[in-house]
Amino acid sequence: MLTKYRIGEKWLGYPQSHRWSAIADVLQSSSGLILGLFLLAHLHFESTILLGKEAFYRLANVLEGGWFTSSGHGSSLVTQTFSMFMLLVLVVHAVTALRRFPAQMRQWQALRNHNILINHQDSRLWFWQMITGFMMFFLVPMHLVTMITNPEIGPHLSAERVWHDNYWLVYIVLLPAVVIHAMLGLYRLALKWGVSFRREGLRTLAKVLIGYLIVLGLCSLTAYLVIGRGLTTPVTPFIP
Structure with a gap:
C-alpha cells in the first residue's frame, strides 16, 4: 500500500520563479523562431538586387504595401512599423536569453574547461551561439534603429547607406554573426x-545554411557596394 505525502511549497523552491522560468523559456523560443525565420526571408529579399535594380525596386514596393495604392508605390511607414516590431521581438529575446549567459568569471572559466575536457560538439556550438548573440546585442539594434529613423529603401537609397554612409563596416561583421546565431538557434x-531528433542531420543542415546564407549576403553586399560607388551625391532615388 502506497502512502501519499504532501510536500510543502518551501521544499519545492519558489513556484513563482519556476513559473517565470517556464514563461521566459517559451518567450525566448518563440521570439528566436520569429527572428530566425525573418532572417531567412530578409536575406533572400535583399538578394533580389542580384537580379537587377528594377527587381529589387519592385519587391521593395510590394513589401511596403504598394498593392494597396493605385500607383503601386509603397510607404516607408510600413518599414518603420515592422522595424519597431522586430526591435521589440529582439528585446524580448535578449532579455529572456541573458538569464543563460555566464555572469561571473568563474562561470566563463568553467564553460571553457567544459569545452576543453568534454569536447562535446553541441556545447561548442552553444558557446559560439552565445558569443554571436553578444555581438548582435550591439549590432542588430543599430541596424533596426537606422531603419526606423531612415526607412527609405531602394536600389540607390540602400546602396547610398551601404557605401556613402559606410554601413558596410557594420554589415560585414553583422552578417556572419547573425547568420551563425540564427541557424544554430x-x-x-x-x-x-x-521537430526532429536526427541531431547529426540537423547539425549538417545548419552548417550548410550558414555557409549558403553568408555567401548570399556577401554577394548582395558586394552588389550594393558596386552600385553605391557609382552614385554621386545627392543621391536620386531609382525609378525604372
Whole structure:
C-alpha cells in the first residue's frame, strides 16, 4: 500500500520563479523562431538586387504595401512599423536569453574547461551561439534603429547607406554573426521542441545554411557596394 505525502511549497523552491522560468523559456523560443525565420526571408529579399535594380525596386514596393495604392508605390511607414516590431521581438529575446549567459568569471572559466575536457560538439556550438548573440546585442539594434529613423529603401537609397554612409563596416561583421546565431538557434529549437531528433542531420543542415546564407549576403553586399560607388551625391532615388 502506497502512502501519499504532501510536500510543502518551501521544499519545492519558489513556484513563482519556476513559473517565470517556464514563461521566459517559451518567450525566448518563440521570439528566436520569429527572428530566425525573418532572417531567412530578409536575406533572400535583399538578394533580389542580384537580379537587377528594377527587381529589387519592385519587391521593395510590394513589401511596403504598394498593392494597396493605385500607383503601386509603397510607404516607408510600413518599414518603420515592422522595424519597431522586430526591435521589440529582439528585446524580448535578449532579455529572456541573458538569464543563460555566464555572469561571473568563474562561470566563463568553467564553460571553457567544459569545452576543453568534454569536447562535446553541441556545447561548442552553444558557446559560439552565445558569443554571436553578444555581438548582435550591439549590432542588430543599430541596424533596426537606422531603419526606423531612415526607412527609405531602394536600389540607390540602400546602396547610398551601404557605401556613402559606410554601413558596410557594420554589415560585414553583422552578417556572419547573425547568420551563425540564427541557424544554430533554429537547430537547437528543432531538437528542443521535438521537430526532429536526427541531431547529426540537423547539425549538417545548419552548417550548410550558414555557409549558403553568408555567401548570399556577401554577394548582395558586394552588389550594393558596386552600385553605391557609382552614385554621386545627392543621391536620386531609382525609378525604372
